[in-house]
Amino acid sequence: MSMEGSETESETVQDPCCMNIPNYWGFQHADWHDSCLQKCVIGEKICAVFLSITGEVAARIFSEAQDANHKVDHLTSLTEGQIERLSQFCLYLLSKVIMENKFSWGDVMNLRLYIPTTLDMPMEPLSAIFTSAFNQLAEVDQRVKIDREPIFNLVPVLGAGKSAASMNDIITFELFAQRS
Secondary structure, eight states: OOHHHHHHHHHHHSOTTTTTOOOGGGOOOOGGGGGGEEEEEETTTEEEEEEEEOHHHHHHHHHHTTOGGGOOOSGGGOOHHHHHHHHHHHHHHHHHHHHHTTOOGGGEEEEEEEEEGGGOOOHHHHHHHHHHHHHHHHHHOTTOOOOSSOSOEEEEESOBOSBTTBOBOSEEEEEEEEOO
């Protein structure tokens, strides 16, 4: 067997899922992360991602941070600090999906954050929290370019979720990326 063939073999043995995926904000890959995501990638041209954060998922995020003060009892009980942690987790997962599928943040055409009105937090502080998280991401990952305008839209909704039967998400992200 030639040296070239053995190099190819060693490359295919590695799991592309975890290669070169930074662990922003201390998050580490866990199998349960995929339960938050629905994604559709067509070739290497189109990537659509739906990311749902329920109370149960939020509790797991906070418990992994070993922060007893971040217990989630009800949608209206989240603090700005908790929303900040959730925004960081969401950007970590979205970055992971983007990189795994060979896209970049520059390919993102649309990013919407659906925020239930039951969260009872004004849009300005929410926008500031998510803008700050994106700015932090841009500081640690030079591939992320942030202009003056936010690259996301906050959309207040009565309820959000994976289906009409479960409209109890705390935050729902909808991302659409396209490469030419």
